[in-house]
Amino acid sequence: MKLLIRRALGPLALASSVATFVMGYFITPPDKVQGDLARLVYIHPAEAWVALYLSFGTATIASALYLWPRTRSMVADRVAEAAVEVATLFIGLTLLTGSIWGRPTWGVWWVWDARLTSTAVLGVLMLGYLALRRANDDPQVRAKRSAVFAILTAVNIPIIHFSVMWWKTLHQGATVFTENRDLKIHGSMAWTLLLSFLAFSLNFAWMVRARYRIADREAGQRDSDLDAALVARRTETAS
Amino acid sequence: MIRLVLLVAQKDLLIERRSRVLLWQVAPFGLMTLVLCGLAVGPTASTQARLAPGLFYIVLTLVSLLVINRTSQLESSRGTVTSIQILGMDPGSVFLGKALAMWVQLATVGSALLVGTTVLLHVSVRAAVLTLPVLLLASATLSLAGVLYGRIAASSANAGTLLPALALPAFAPVLIAGERAFSSLVVASPLARWVWLLSVALVAYASVGLLLYGALEES
Known part of the structure; x- marks a missing residue:
């Protein structure tokens, strides 16, 4: 079963991404108000879902x-x-596609909206996490400090979000479910939106798995390098 | 626990009293930054007064970075952290003690900066006096967060440049809430939600610190 999931993850991610592209670009109709610009809804919310x-x-x-x-x-x-590495990538993509949508809609590339600002702050925090990992060589120290920093960031996120939301907000309201739980998107558009969430989630799983394997091999390489260095030193001392 | 908290705070404050880093380096830096802010926004008194709350909290945030760096450096000499661990002190008490000492320092510099803001940026004395409790709350939040971020960055390569990268984004809510509360006092509008936000952040940082400072000390 594990092997099947491992083998199928990549092709499934690719197939669902292609299906989302075909559905979003060729099959779904343009929006009545926003025209083709609304097709960004098949990318942007799914990116934000993966990132945040x-x-x-x-x-x-x-x-x-x-x-x-x-x-x-x-x-x-x-x-x-x-x-976190995947999150950083997807936060960048979320901000980029948000800006592409915001320019024709709001007339500017950036607005001090609650969701945008808190996403950007989270992005900088993620960069901080990656910087922290690179600043510590000892794997145990690095792991412990990074873990505390991640927990601290998780606690911070709602505080950052509410602070910026109370400060100012402009962002479009929920598209799928409103507060009254009624759908604001229908038919092929709704299915494509759901498919995009599945495709991006599968891509996330595939990317995390690939990155994990690289990190695992890097650690294995470091250990074998260390073992080789110890053997060389012992041989040197013995001779 | 309280005795231990006070002991750690007393130790940090004693070191500060002897070194006078706060008086001769941190406070002048804060006042100079405030002067530069005044120069940057132009000579119009009404513009300066309007922007004063934001500028004040920006300067306070920058000053807090210096204080955090200084506080985390106190234990940076070889073997100090190990010595503290061997003493078997409760990590939660050490965390609160260090935060208390940092709070005293930040509140002192913050009050001096508030006087500077009143004089240089033309904020009314009434608003400045009324914002003092909010300043105490904001500096307490910055102190609790500062001890955690300072410990995370301590002993890492390039700790001095790493600390702002880790702490500044997390300080954004304190900056926003402090500035909004100060502005509310200037224009006489409600500020309860900002005080509430600062209180939530304070409780959150205190809880995380009490739970996880021990793990940081181990590393």
């Missing part, structure tokens, strides 16, 4: 697992690192 919820949620859970002594393992640390 899936990736960051994974990183937070993995960090908590690392900090909990009973579940502490380098696997959790590597998963957290992989998830």
